Amino acid sequence: MSRRVLDxxxxxxxxxxxxxxxxxxxxxxxxxxxxxxxxxxxxxxxxMAYPESAGAANAPAHRWGMLxxxxxxxxGCTDCVAxxxxxxxxxPAAGQAxxxxxxxxxxxxxxxxxxxxxxxxSLPIMCQHCAEPPCVDVCPTGASFKRAxxxxxxxxxxxxxxxxxxxxxxxxxxxxxxxxxxxxxxYAPRGKGTVEGCTLCVHRVDRGGQPACVEACAAxxxxxxxxxxxxxPASEISRRVAEHRTTQIRADLGTDxxxxxEI
Amino acid sequence: xxxxAxxxxxxxxxxxxxxxxxATAQQAPAPxxxxxxxxxxxxxxxxxxxALRHQRxxxxxxxxxxxxxxxxxxxxxxAVKDTAGVPVTIDDPQxxxxxxxxxxxxxxxCFQCHASRPSEGLLQGDTAQLGTGGxxxxxxxxxxxxxxxxxxxxxx
Amino acid sequence: MxxxxxxxxxxxxxxxxxxLVLHALVIAAGLGAAWYMEHNGHVVTGMSNGIVWGLPHxxxxxxxxxxxxxxxxxxxxxxxxxxxxKPFARLSGVLAIAFLVGGLAVLVxxxxxxDRLIVAMTTYxxxxxxxxxxxxxxxxxxxxxxxxFTMMDRVMQRRxxxxxxxxWLAFVWRLALTTGTGSIFGFLMAREGYDAAIMAPLxxxxxxxxxxxxxxxxxxxxxxxxxxxxxxxxxxxxxxxLLIIFALVLGYFTAVMHLANLYMPNxxxxxxxxxRDGGIYTALFWLGHVLxxxxxxxxxxxxxxxxxxxxxxxxxxxxxxxxxxxxxxxxTIIGGQAYPxxxxxxxxxxxxxxxxxxxxxxxxxxxxxxxxxxxxxxxLATGVVLKLLPFLPADGAAK
Numbered sequence: 001m002s003r004r005v006l007d008x009x010x011x012x013x014x015x016x017x018x019x020x021x022x023x024x025x026x027x028x029x030x031x032x033x034x035x036x037x038x039x040x041x042x043x044x045x046x047x048m049a050y051p052e053s054a055g056a057a058n059a060p061a062h063r064w065g066m067l068x069x070x071x072x073x074x075x076g077c078t079d080c081v082a083x084x085x086x087x088x089x090x091x092p093a094a095g096q097a098x099x100x101x102x103x104x105x106x107x108x109x110x111x112x113x114x115x116x117x118x119x120x121x122s123l124p125i126m127c128q129h130c131a132e133p134p135c136v137d138v139c140p141t142g143a144s145f146k147r148a149x150x151x152x153x154x155x156x157x158x159x160x161x162x163x164x165x166x167x168x169x170x171x172x173x174x175x176x177x178x179x180x181x182x183x184x185x186x187y188a189p190r191g192k193g194t195v196e197g198c199t200l201c202v203h204r205v206d207r208g209g210q211p212a213c214v215e216a217c218a219a220x221x222x223x224x225x226x227x228x229x230x231x232x233p234a235s236e237i238s239r240r241v242a243e244h245r246t247t248q249i250r251a252d253l254g255t256d257x258x259x260x261x262e263i
Numbered sequence: 264x265x266x267x268a269x270x271x272x273x274x275x276x277x278x279x280x281x282x283x284x285x286a287t288a289q290q291a292p293a294p295x296x297x298x299x300x301x302x303x304x305x306x307x308x309x310x311x312x313x314a315l316r317h318q319r320x321x322x323x324x325x326x327x328x329x330x331x332x333x334x335x336x337x338x339x340x341x342a343v344k345d346t347a348g349v350p351v352t353i354d355d356p357q358x359x360x361x362x363x364x365x366x367x368x369x370x371x372x373c374f375q376c377h378a379s380r381p382s383e384g385l386l387q388g389d390t391a392q393l394g395t396g397g398x399x400x401x402x403x404x405x406x407x408x409x410x411x412x413x414x415x416x417x418x419x
Numbered sequence: 420m421x422x423x424x425x426x427x428x429x430x431x432x433x434x435x436x437x438x439l440v441l442h443a444l445v446i447a448a449g450l451g452a453a454w455y456m457e458h459n460g461h462v463v464t465g466m467s468n469g470i471v472w473g474l475p476h477x478x479x480x481x482x483x484x485x486x487x488x489x490x491x492x493x494x495x496x497x498x499x500x501x502x503x504x505k506p507f508a509r510l511s512g513v514l515a516i517a518f519l520v521g522g523l524a525v526l527v528x529x530x531x532x533x534d535r536l537i538v539a540m541t542t543y544x545x546x547x548x549x550x551x552x553x554x555x556x557x558x559x560x561x562x563x564x565x566x567x568f569t570m571m572d573r574v575m576q577r578r579x580x581x582x583x584x585x586x587w588l589a590f591v592w593r594l595a596l597t598t599g600t601g602s603i604f605g606f607l608m609a610r611e612g613y614d615a616a617i618m619a620p621l622x623x624x625x626x627x628x629x630x631x632x633x634x635x636x637x638x639x640x641x642x643x644x645x646x647x648x649x650x651x652x653x654x655x656x657x658x659x660x661l662l663i664i665f666a667l668v669l670g671y672f673t674a675v676m677h678l679a680n681l682y683m684p685n686x687x688x689x690x691x692x693x694x695r696d697g698g699i700y701t702a703l704f705w706l707g708h709v710l711x712x713x714x715x716x717x718x719x720x721x722x723x724x725x726x727x728x729x730x731x732x733x734x735x736x737x738x739x740x741x742x743x744x745x746x747x748x749x750x751t752i753i754g755g756q757a758y759p760x761x762x763x764x765x766x767x768x769x770x771x772x773x774x775x776x777x778x779x780x781x782x783x784x785x786x787x788x789x790x791x792x793x794x795x796x797x798x799l800a801t802g803v804v805l806k807l808l809p810f811l812p813a814d815g816a817a818k
Contacts, residue, residue, distance in 0.1 A: 103468075104468070105772045115766070125774075138606070162549065163472060163531070192531070193457070
């Protein structure tokens with residue numbers, strides 16, 4: 001390859017015959033490189049998976065949901081929170097001080113007070129399992145998805161930990177796993193670097209059970225939470241929602257949560 | 264899709280070659296509990312990741328928990344116990360998956376999230392906790408045809 | 420018309436090599452920080468379940484916005500047919516690529532599972548603007564490479580149709596990219612600090628200013644390196660005018676966004692937070708974004724030449740604008756997250772999960788190192804590429 005004498009004052013300028021061999025090699029390299037890159041990347045296009053449209057051939061159209069009667073929810077009671085953290089293992093380890101900023105909290109008790117009248121109530125808030133979930137819309141890989149039965153989950157096999165769903169959720173339902181997790185429950189895998197949230201105890205629901213929080217609330221005698229199929233008009237939850245004045249948190253946002261509250 | 268399949272097949276061929284190499288190098292995996300695995304050993308060596316990947320979609324997206332290749336099932340049978348009789352975790356080189364994966368130098372990503380040893384109940388032999396209702400649906404005499412059908416379903 | 424000639428950066432000054440070494444060290448520190456964050460989990464950072472995007476995202480978005488703006492000079496020459504800008508078109512393309520790569524690197528390294536990048540590149544949910552952005556970013560790199568090719572290849576160079584077509588495609592793509600970046604926030608209805616269609620044009624206005632500011636700084640540095648005045652007096656005057664206009668346009672969109680919010684009772688909470696009660700965020704908004712980022716640069720640029728030389732004024736104004744830019748993105752991203760979600764309008768709310776509270780955030784050292792390594796990646800790539808290929812304009816009065 002010929003070496004051209006470089007004249008700082010002139011630069012490369014118009015083509016001279018001495019320039020041709022150098023440029024031909026460079027051009028060939030760029031063309032070959034582009035062709036190689038295109039050939040290498042093209043098959044990847046076939047790997048694109050489109051969002052799940054789960055064919056639930058087995059089940060009729062369920063819409064799992066919960067109804068929480070805040071009038072029966074005692075202030076300061078955190079039985080549902082304790083049950084969830086025990087079931088899934090996300091609470092602070094025994095003897096460890098809680099770090100509320102980074103510790104996951106799938107469900108929490110929120111105390112609400114009207115500043116003008118002083119009227120107060122408390123209620124548990126968890127993932128609302130919306131029919132129009134903003135977290136599902138924003139997830140770049142489709143890891144945040146809604147099942148056919150209405151439960152909104154994170155497929156942690158494809159979650160890349162970008163936390164966009166956490167930005168998008170109006171209910172602050174999701175937590176990020178900030179550190180390594182040990183001794184996971186076998187039915188509830190969770191790991192560092194992915195996003196997680198209330199699963200409506202899908203591992204129980206799939207086998208016909210109830211969420212742990214609902215069971216704990218009933219076991220403690222408060223009976224403030226019921227779980228059921230909003231898609232079945234004969235279910236207890238559907239009847240209660242039809243008969244009583246219930247609401248959803250920030251119903252104006254249009255997400256249509258599956259968690260109803262009687263306030 | 265052809266390129267994807269080609270990639271898969273070449274990787275599978277490499278895996279099979281490696282499996283052959285492993286057999287000759289006597290890098291046999293730790294024996295599992297029970298008298299038979301849910302599929303023949305050679306098939307498992309080659310296709311366990313295909314089965315697990317299909318399985319995880321079935322469980323997470325479809326809610327099907329009565330499945331033949333549940334990871335929990337694998338771990339409960341293939342738990343390796345240390346001298347104290349406690350199943351080891353993935354950090355221990357004796358762990359079932361590591362007996363092959365260390366040799367193949369492929370780090371399994373599963374156990375960042377999944378428990379690498381069985382739950383207490385499963386350890387006591389309570390296979391009713393397994394989604395399969397206690398029955399192992401595949402036996403080592405499962406016909407090749409049945410497994411082929413499964414593979415075609417798992418890799419459309 | 421004189422033919423434009425280009426040159427590689429042939430000088431070997433100690434300062435240039437020193438800068439490259441510095442950037443390489445910063446990049447090494449950033450990579451080390453990224454490894455530390457990934458290995459130990461994000462608990463070692465200042466981020467939390469409330470402030471989920473921290474300083475790395477601020478710098479990543481800043482670099483991506485700057486990248487799309489850096490292409491403007493090339494667009495002016497190819498799309499708007501202002502041939503005076505042509506000598507800078509190649510450099511403009513290089514800067515666009517370099518900044519985008521720097522921003523993307525920081526973004527990817529801050530993921531919770533950066534090892535799953537392949538998943539991110541192959542599995543898409545097309546309802547997500549993030550997914551579209553992946554295509555927009557990668558596509559932008561390809562389009563700008565093609566654009567540079569049409570400008571540099573001897574056969575293509577003579578066919579102005581190709582350059583114009585590539586230039587148009589790059590211009591439209593760059594607008595789509597910045598719209599997509601602004602829409603990452605604008606599409607979120609959950610947070611009162613975002614949830615506004617104006618965020619897309621706001622980011623486009625920002626990209627114009629920051630892209631040109633960085634281009635001016637690179638040209639000033641390269642002029643000093645090559646001991647030539649790469650920016651003619653006429654071009655300097657053009658750039659000065661553009662900087663003033665871009666700053667005013669960004670100020671306009673900022674004003675419109677906040678004025679509209681102030682008018683609505685349900686947005687007065689977030690406005691009071693950003694504009695008055697937000698502590699660090701209020702300071703960064705008024706002193707950083709408005710004063711340092713918009714007002715001071717315009718004032719400096721308007722100073723008569725007798726008080727401050729035009730070129731020095733442009734350099735100072737560019738530095739100020741970029742500093743204000745980081746403040747603007749910081750207030751947007753972090754301030755928008757610090758303000759509590761409004762679950763029960765009109766009520767006072769408290770919980771163990773910081774409901775109803777303004778959230779605290781202080782960047783940790785690993786985040787800071789990762790964030791600034793993005794700029795170093797861009798600058799190192801630019802420096803190396805300028806040395807290898809003829810991107811700098813060759814004509815220029817000797818200094």
